[in-house]
Amino acid sequence: MRMKFAGRELDLSRSHVMGIVNVTPDSFSDGGQYNTTELAVQRARQMVADGATFVDVGGESTRPGAAPVSEQEELDRVSPVVEAIARQLDVVVSVDTSSAAVMREGASLGAGLINDVRALQREGAVEAAVETGLPVCLMHMKGAPGTMQERPEYRHVVRDVAAFLMDRVRVCESAGVPADQILLDPGFGFGKSAEHNFQLLAALEQMRMLGYPLLVGMSRKTMLGQVTGREVSERLPASVAAATISALKGVSVIRVHDVRETVDAVRVVEAMQSAAY
Numbered sequence: 001m002r003m004k005f006a007g008r009e010l011d012l013s014r015s016h017v018m019g020i021v022n023v024t025p026d027s028f029s030d031g032g033q034y035n036t037t038e039l040a041v042q043r044a045r046q047m048v049a050d051g052a053t054f055v056d057v058g059g060e061s062t063r064p065g066a067a068p069v070s071e072q073e074e075l076d077r078v079s080p081v082v083e084a085i086a087r088q089l090d091v092v093v094s095v096d097t098s099s100a101a102v103m104r105e106g107a108s109l110g111a112g113l114i115n116d117v118r119a120l121q122r123e124g125a126v127e128a129a130v131e132t133g134l135p136v137c138l139m140h141m142k143g144a145p146g147t148m149q150e151r152p153e154y155r156h157v158v159r160d161v162a163a164f165l166m167d168r169v170r171v172c173e174s175a176g177v178p179a180d181q182i183l184l185d186p187g188f189g190f191g192k193s194a195e196h197n198f199q200l201l202a203a204l205e206q207m208r209m210l211g212y213p214l215l216v217g218m219s220r221k222t223m224l225g226q227v228t229g230r231e232v233s234e235r236l237p238a239s240v241a242a243a244t245i246s247a248l249k250g251v252s253v254i255r256v257h258d259v260r261e262t263v264d265a266v267r268v269v270e271a272m273q274s275a276a277y
C-alpha cells in the first residue's frame, strides 16, 4: 500500500504521525504574519525532529462556534506557512482546507496532500483536487461545524459513515481522482456523540475493509474528555491511548498535537507487530 505525496512515496501499511499546525489567530498570539509564519515553521521543525511524517496546516478552525473565515483570509494565513515548511523541511505538507483556491495554491507551493473535512463537497473542490494531482483525505462530518454537536443521530453510525464515504469516493473517482490517491477518515468528533465516536473507534478494522487507507484524528478531542473527565490540557495520555488503538487497528495516518509521545507509541506497536509469530 504505497502512495505518492508530491514526489515522496510512503508505505501506508505502516502508521505515520501527522502533526497539527493551526494557523488561526488563537493558535499564535503574536503581532503579525511574519511572526506567525516563523512560529508555525518552528513548531513544524520540532514535529519533524520528533518523527512526524506529515504536518497538517490549517487556517480555518472547525471547532463548534468558530467564526467563519473568508477564502482570502485563509489563503493569507496558510500560503506562507505551506511554502516555508515545504521549502525548509523534509516532511509531507498536508493542507487542511475545503476551499478550491486554497487547494490549488497549496499544491503550487509544495503541499503533498489535501485534507478536507468536507470531503470535497464545496463547489469546485473536486475539480481543484483533480487538477492538483495530489492525494486527498475525505472525512465524514454530519452537519456543519457550528451546529454539528447538537444531538447528532444515525440509524447505524458505522454503516452510515461508511456509506457516506463510499458515496464521496464514487463521486471523486468519477471526476478523475485515482483510487490509489484516496484516504478515508470517519471524522471523530464531527457530528458524533461519545457513543458514536467509540463505536467508530471499535469499527476501524471494518472501515479498513472499505479498501482505502485511513487517517484519523482524536488528539485532545471532547470524546476523550467525556470518558476521562479531563480538560483539554490534560488529555495527552488519553490521546496517546487513542493513537495506540488506531495503530493497532491498521490506521495509516494519525493526526495529533503531541508528535513525540505518539511516535513512541506507534514504535511500540510496530515492534510488537514485527516480533509477532
Ligand code: 9MG
Binding pocket: 058, 062, 096, 115, 116, 117, 137, 139, 185, 187, 188, 215, 216, 217, 218, 255
Ligand atoms: C482538520 N481536522 C480536525 N480534526 C480532523 C480529523 O479528525 N480528521 C481530519 N482529516 N482532519 C481534521
